[in-house]
Amino acid sequence: MPNSMEDAGGTTTKLSINILGPLRVRRGGVVIGSHELGGPKPRQVLEILLLKLGTPVSKNHLIDVLWNGQPPAEALSTLESYVSVLRRHLQPGSGKGGALRTVTGGYMIDRSMVDLDLDRFDDLLKQAGHASPEESFRLLEKALDIASVPLLGDELLAGWAEEERALHSARVASIKARAAEAAVAVGHPETRGGPGQ
CATH class of the missing domain: 1.10.10.10 (Winged helix-like DNA-binding domain superfamily/Winged helix DNA-binding domain)
Incomplete structure (x- = not known):
């Protein structure tokens, strides 16, 4: 068995x-x-x-x-x-x-x-960097769906976790900006990286 x-x-x-x-x-x-x-x-x-x-x-x-x-x-x-x-x-x-x-x-x-969610997130970003504008937009949106919650969300005590969370949060913010640019390039003005998001 x-x-x-x-x-x-x-x-x-x-x-x-x-x-x-x-x-x-x-x-x-x-x-x-x-x-x-x-x-x-x-x-x-x-x-x-x-x-x-x-x-x-x-x-x-x-x-x-x-x-x-x-x-x-x-x-x-x-x-x-x-x-x-x-x-x-x-x-x-x-x-x-x-x-x-x-x-x-x-x-x-x-x-x-x-199979780690953060690894899937990183893979999607790599793929987006080599994709057509339309496909890049789709991959960035998918990556942002995975990263819609904080890294190590229930690790509240450790200082090292807060540092990792801050780095990841800054990275997600830059990806939102990338997704917004990609959205404009392919004619999708409504995106989570756009104005008001």
Whole structure:
């Protein structure tokens, strides 16, 4: 019988994760809310890794961010226990074989095993940069639909999250301006990036 990270064919189930708005993880038919990930710090570990999707993040960096440069003496073992908790929720029965990977000196989220809303947003923007004006407008509108809610919407305590949210918000504002320009170029004056929006 396949474990819960595998479907009947024995292939690994891709995690579907939203970090725009409230953090939400879908593993097959199971939805895991941010409050079900073992507490604020394990959730923050996941969020930090998701913001760097596919890129290794060192344990030292995670410790520095989680404890705002003032880690307790037991920070390393505490971080490792947070990762263990996350693995139990994200990839039960898969141990280190799921989306949350151990790499030399740190951790990463395997991009091939996660469908992340922020990643889809970035892909749409890349596509829009190489598309015809009409198609670019459509792709920008689709990207803005995905980004209609704040990044890390339920991460209210961490200063690093506020910085990430501000950067993302500024980026969305520039995309709204781009979409408004594209709308004018293709004769669609009514757009969420236009006047009054």
